[in-house]
Amino acid sequence: MAETGTRKQLEADMSDLKRMVLRLGMMSGDALSRAVRALEKGDASPARAVIDGDDELDDLTERIGEGCMAFTARHQPLGQDLRTVVSIIHIATDLERVGDYGVNISRTVLGLEDRPLLKPLIDIPRMAELLLEMLNRALVAFDVGDAETARKLFIMDEQIDALEKQVLRELITMVLERTERLEQAFMLLNVARTLERAGDHLTNIAERVVYMYTGKMARASDYKTPRGRQ
Amino acid sequence: MFAVNSETEANPTPGGATPETSRAQIETRDLHLHYGPVHVLKGISFDISRHTVTALIGPSGCGKSSYIRCLNRMNDFIGGTRVEGQILIEGADICGPGVDVIDLRRRVGMVFQKPNPFPMSVYDNVAYGPRLFGEKNRDVLDGIVRKSLEAAALWDEVRDRLPASGTGLSGGQQQRLCIARAIATAPDILLMDEPTSALDPMSTARIEELVRDLRRSFTVVIVTHNMQQAARIADRTAFFLLGELVEYDDTLKIFTSPDDKRTEDYITGRFG
Numbered sequence: 001m002a003e004t005g006t007r008k009q010l011e012a013d014m015s016d017l018k019r020m021v022l023r024l025g026m027m028s029g030d031a032l033s034r035a036v037r038a039l040e041k042g043d044a045s046p047a048r049a050v051i052d053g054d055d056e057l058d059d060l061t062e063r064i065g066e067g068c069m070a071f072t073a074r075h076q077p078l079g080q081d082l083r084t085v086v087s088i089i090h091i092a093t094d095l096e097r098v099g100d101y102g103v104n105i106s107r108t109v110l111g112l113e114d115r116p117l118l119k120p121l122i123d124i125p126r127m128a129e130l131l132l133e134m135l136n137r138a139l140v141a142f143d144v145g146d147a148e149t150a151r152k153l154f155i156m157d158e159q160i161d162a163l164e165k166q167v168l169r170e171l172i173t174m175v176l177e178r179t180e181r182l183e184q185a186f187m188l189l190n191v192a193r194t195l196e197r198a199g200d201h202l203t204n205i206a207e208r209v210v211y212m213y214t215g216k217m218a219r220a221s222d223y224k225t226p227r228g229r230q
Numbered sequence: 231m232f233a234v235n236s237e238t239e240a241n242p243t244p245g246g247a248t249p250e251t252s253r254a255q256i257e258t259r260d261l262h263l264h265y266g267p268v269h270v271l272k273g274i275s276f277d278i279s280r281h282t283v284t285a286l287i288g289p290s291g292c293g294k295s296s297y298i299r300c301l302n303r304m305n306d307f308i309g310g311t312r313v314e315g316q317i318l319i320e321g322a323d324i325c326g327p328g329v330d331v332i333d334l335r336r337r338v339g340m341v342f343q344k345p346n347p348f349p350m351s352v353y354d355n356v357a358y359g360p361r362l363f364g365e366k367n368r369d370v371l372d373g374i375v376r377k378s379l380e381a382a383a384l385w386d387e388v389r390d391r392l393p394a395s396g397t398g399l400s401g402g403q404q405q406r407l408c409i410a411r412a413i414a415t416a417p418d419i420l421l422m423d424e425p426t427s428a429l430d431p432m433s434t435a436r437i438e439e440l441v442r443d444l445r446r447s448f449t450v451v452i453v454t455h456n457m458q459q460a461a462r463i464a465d466r467t468a469f470f471l472l473g474e475l476v477e478y479d480d481t482l483k484i485f486t487s488p489d490d491k492r493t494e495d496y497i498t499g500r501f502g
């Protein structure tokens with residue numbers, strides 16, 4: 001059965017939307033990883049660049065929203081097309097939020113004002129690395145329609161959660177040893193919490209991708225190891 | 231469905247549903263229809279409940295009109311048709327030879343694609359059916375005409391021109407007149423075959439609104455080629471393809487995440 005001209009136009013418009021989402025995803029991931037690297041190195045200038053780049057991220061998110069609206073008005077999508085365009089709106093919001101977290105962390109870096117860190121960071125960069133890996137997988141799954149890969153993100157998010165707890169434990173010990181470390185410990189804990197939230201947004205994206213391509217709602221909590229059995 | 235019925239009969243709910251009301255109003259069982267050598271419907275089976283709107287969608291020529299014409303035996307008018315299988319309305323088979331077809335058509339009204347008012351007054355159009363069934367009392371007829379026109383959301387527009395010709399109304403009004411005519415004989419079921427495809431968007435919107443209201447009193451089965459229309463007005467949607475019923479489910483499910491790949495391809499405009 002032959003594809004209609006309208007169908008071709010729909011697919012062209014859809015792939016434009018998807019390309020914008022992929023771009024937004026790369027920008028958000030970039031913001032997050034540059035912010036964490038700036039923190040690690042105590043380097044203010046990349047942190048400033050991340051903060052300055054946020055407007056561009058917001059603009060792109062807005063353009064995606066408008067694009068989805070135009071797409072809907074034009075094609076009145078149904079079935080997978082409908083699920084995709086609705087998912088794109090949600091995914092763009094989640095990605096924008098991940099970018100915002102990069103900005104938050106960058107502000108923290110500027111707040112340090114060249115004071116050295118308590119100790120070399122280990123788990124926080126690891127969290128960032130894992131998040132980037134999650135993001136890349138989510139974007140690929142989104143692009144090629146791979147629900148299986150998307151489901152794997154649910155497990156990765158557990159590792160993020162575990163690392164956050166690890167950071168907390170370590171910081172508590174350090175503060176107990178020397179209370180004047182409290183302020184910085186608090187700041188680092190905040191960063192870890194921010195990264196943990198970024199993991200939640202990436203998990204949302206993975207859930208959306210599964211829904212887009214299967215029509216079934218996937219809940220990350222159904223895939224995670226039950227508490228107490230880790 | 232059969233299982234549900236036998237269960238109901240085995241454990242009648244106290245003071246509750248009798249088997250007649252617990253079963254679906256229209257049960258289609260392995261229905262086959264042939265026009266001469268052409269096999270048009272190939273084993274259709276599904277249930278339609280009372281007071282619901284069911285949309286039939288599918289590409290042109292897939293058998294939607296043929297199916298609804300089975301529901302009031304309109305195919306009888308076409309020579310060389312052969313029907314196998316069953317359609318039970320309120321539990322009684324309507325396909326057999328012993329059926330009172332005139333009474334069936336009173337109970338199962340039909341509205342067509344092109345508004346086709348009779349060349350007579352608005353009043354006589356609506357009174358036509360009741361008169362055919364022997365109603366002569368002017369007061370009773372007046373009441374039926376008014377109630378039917380009200381139910382068809384046309385009364386306010388034509389109350390002052392009941393003696394005027396039905397064919398002088400606008401297209402949208404004519405279609406609502408045809409709906410009034412169909413409901414004047416107090417049917418249980420209303421069949422509509424693409425009732426808005428000849429109408430402008432405003433008139434279409436009025437008919438759609440009307441269909442949503444009608445379902446309080448009638449069971450509506452509507453053929454539409456407009457999927458947004460089906461999504462707006464139908465509780466359940468049936469997708470026909472090449473004489474088969476591919477998928478039948480809640481409308482929302484059909485239009486957001488259908489189970490069958492062919493349904494998905496159709497609603498997303500990959501063919502049809």
Ligand SMILES: Nc1ncnc2c1ncn2[C@@H]1O[C@H](COP(=O)(O)OP(=O)(O)O)[C@@H](O)[C@H]1O
Nearest residue numbers: 265268270289290291292293294295296297308
């Ligand atoms: N009166 C008829 N005689 C012979 N074939 C018919 C007749 N009416 C419809 N058909 C055929 O039956 C098939 C189904 O038609 P129809 O029920 O009108 O489809 P739909 O309403 O889905 O467009 C088509 O192949 C059509 O050509």
Ligand SMILES: [Mg+2]
Nearest residue numbers: 294295296453
């Ligand atoms: Mg037809």
